[in-house]
């Protein structure tokens with residue numbers, strides 16, 4: 001290049017033009033990215049979004065519930081953050097929803113849809129014979145049930161009165177004291193969505209997960225225990241009754257509307 005043409009002013013201007021163009025390009029890209037933000041498209045996206053929403057809700061409920069504790073009337077202490085985090089972690093691990101939870105999220109005709117249909121067929125209406133509500137309850141079963149209740153207690157509270165923001169009461173609950181199949185199916189499949197208990201509407205952030213890892217005998221004892229504690233009075237639950245519903249394990253969590261009306 002002819003050095004006489006090397007005009008610093010021109011170079012300076014050209015540089016700023018280039019800079020301006022570059023910046024403009026960035027702004028346009030930014031606007032495009034913002035306006036083009038898509039709604040979640042795939043089932044995985046939807047599941048991921050709901051997982052994050054769930055996480056937010058659980059975190060909120062947990063910290064509201066546990067970061068401050070009333071140790072005696074009018075005296076509140078702050079619970080150590082690490083204790084709160086540990087508890088939140090436990091709850092989240094326990095309630096982590098599966099990627100595809102509801103039959104309507106499943107693409108028809110796929111293997112997943114077929115296995116859900118298959119499971120639903122196996123879960124054809126089961127008939128259970130209710131045990132005599134007036135028969136005396138075996139104290140050994142009550143003891144065993146009390147031990148198993150430690151699991152339920154984490155959410156439903158030591159006296160079955162429920163925990164605000166976490167789980168509804170079992171004491172006096174029509175779902176507990178009503179038809180035996182309701183508490184059996186709830187524990188085998190889990191329960192989510194709005195539910196009315198003792199005239200109060202609950203819509204809790206996290207569903208109850210299935211506790212089907214407990215054996216028929218363990219579930220029978222814990223259900224006998226909750227049906228006959230804190231003023232509850234209902235027939236004992238037998239391992240045979242629980243076994244009759246085992247076929248439902250693995251099906252999506254129940255909603256209150258899937259249960260037998262307790263009224």
Ligand code: HEC
Nearest residue numbers: 151152155166167168169170173175191192193195207208
């Ligand atoms: C991780 C917390 C958690 C644990 C552990 C848990 N539940 Fe639940 N339970 C819930 C929630 C949340 C609901 C309300 C579900 C809904 O939103 O529809 C519920 C609802 C119920 C209901 C129906 C509503 C009512 O209040 O009567 C029964 C019965 C029940 N649980 C029994 C049990 C038993 C028995 C155990 C122990 C084997 C247990 N739960 C363990 C959270 C839990």
